[in-house]
Amino acid sequence: MNFDLAEEHTMLVDLVRRFVRDELMPLEPTLLQREADTGELKLTVEELQRLDAASRDMGLWGLDAPESIGGTDLPHVAMVAVNEALAHSITPYTLPPDSPNLRMLMAAANDQQRAAYLEPYVRGETISAIGISEPGAGSDPAGMTTRADRDGDDWILNGRKIWITRAAEADFTITMAVTDREKGARGGMSAFLVDRDTPGFNVTRRIPMIGGQVSYEVELDNCRVSGWKLLGAEGAGFSPMQVRLSTRRVEMASWSVGMAKRALDMMLEFAPHRKTFGAALSDRQAIQFWVAEAATRIHAARLMIFDCAWKLDEGRDVRSEISMIKWYATEMAYEVVDRAMQTFGAMGMTKEMPLQMMSERLRTMRIYDGPTEIHKWVVARNLLGLRR
Numbered sequence: 001m002n003f004d005l006a007e008e009h010t011m012l013v014d015l016v017r018r019f020v021r022d023e024l025m026p027l028e029p030t031l032l033q034r035e036a037d038t039g040e041l042k043l044t045v046e047e048l049q050r051l052d053a054a055s056r057d058m059g060l061w062g063l064d065a066p067e068s069i070g071g072t073d074l075p076h077v078a079m080v081a082v083n084e085a086l087a088h089s090i091t092p093y094t095l096p097p098d099s100p101n102l103r104m105l106m107a108a109a110n111d112q113q114r115a116a117y118l119e120p121y122v123r124g125e126t127i128s129a130i131g132i133s134e135p136g137a138g139s140d141p142a143g144m145t146t147r148a149d150r151d152g153d154d155w156i157l158n159g160r161k162i163w164i165t166r167a168a169e170a171d172f173t174i175t176m177a178v179t180d181r182e183k184g185a186r187g188g189m190s191a192f193l194v195d196r197d198t199p200g201f202n203v204t205r206r207i208p209m210i211g212g213q214v215s216y217e218v219e220l221d222n223c224r225v226s227g228w229k230l231l232g233a234e235g236a237g238f239s240p241m242q243v244r245l246s247t248r249r250v251e252m253a254s255w256s257v258g259m260a261k262r263a264l265d266m267m268l269e270f271a272p273h274r275k276t277f278g279a280a281l282s283d284r285q286a287i288q289f290w291v292a293e294a295a296t297r298i299h300a301a302r303l304m305i306f307d308c309a310w311k312l313d314e315g316r317d318v319r320s321e322i323s324m325i326k327w328y329a330t331e332m333a334y335e336v337v338d339r340a341m342q343t344f345g346a347m348g349m350t351k352e353m354p355l356q357m358m359s360e361r362l363r364t365m366r367i368y369d370g371p372t373e374i375h376k377w378v379v380a381r382n383l384l385g386l387r388r
Helices: 007-039 043-057 076-086 099-108 111-122 236-272 285-314 321-348 355-365 372-383
Strands: 128-131 147-151 153-163 172-178 189-197 202-210 214-225
Touching: 007 043, 076 236, 076 285, 099 128, 099 236, 099 285, 111 285, 111 372, 128 153, 147 372, 153 172, 153 285, 172 214, 172 372, 189 214, 189 236, 236 285, 236 321, 321 355, 321 372
Parallel strands: 128 172
Antiparallel strands: 147 153, 147 172, 153 214, 172 189, 202 214
16 A cells, blocks of 8 residues: 655645744744733734735645635545644644535535535635534533424524534534434434524633633524525434544544654654763663654554545545544654653743643543544444444
8 A cells, every 4th residue: 555645745745844834833932922821822813814824825725625616625645644744833723724614514515505605614714613512412412402493494593512612703603403302313413504693692601721722612592593504404414523523533633643743853852962860861761762652653643544544535434443543643642742741851841842732732632522432432332343
């Protein structure tokens, strides 16, 4: 099996690396100080506009969007390399548009929705969010209680959603709700396109998270949504939601490799120059073993992710592989970063270095989009033939 990228994809990934080096990395000292002062790792409007302009000028927008609506139509394997490169910096910037919601829209939107939502999203004119989790229903969609009831041609949504990134600034939120209570997650779950200014869509709580991140809680109080904003068929929301989740999980695994690689690079640069008790850290067997183990596990994770991405591009069933890479890569990277922090000693504990930010980001990723334990359960259930 050949894991080499096509020449045009290699050139594009090199362009992404240059964008990271020239545009994202220089912002890190300012962002780290901002997070230390405010607890939030966030770009200013001016910084975001500058990055948007630079990435657009370099042709880095809509990389995995269809060519028919202005995208580049990159395969999953190329996006793995792109996301690994982006994760080399802790600057919180995503090349527009965000891939998971993009692919969910691509999988389910009809012609009217493509014109009203997908195409502006690809052009970078709108921001999206997604509401799946609820205060009492996280990894188990069968516990979802947010409901959508018909009222003429419209739908009335009632319930609560939580852990929504960008809910306060998103132009629209893809909102999951139960439309058939008897079927629930198995044929009774639907997706809706809910605009920010829709009456009854209320962002009720801003939730500070570790890693300088923020999420939100939303209340849906008799929120009326026009019938044409049902995304996909009624009761068929689970499948496109899984497309979205799978895309994010591959993305997270790729980010994990990128962060682990940067942590390893920092260890390799630091260890030969730091001396303890008359010898360089690089002469210590413990450090040597950490470096060897990190390099090996990064290599293994990268191969697993490329294998999964290639199978996705081939249209294969990758439910087990998605779960494998999501839990393995995030856990691997968390340990590599932790050992890098240990290598740097007290300096590794400071907020002046990016290691603590990578550690906290990885800590959340071990939970987001399915915690490690759920994904191990999925793999075991599939292997043991226990699928429901």
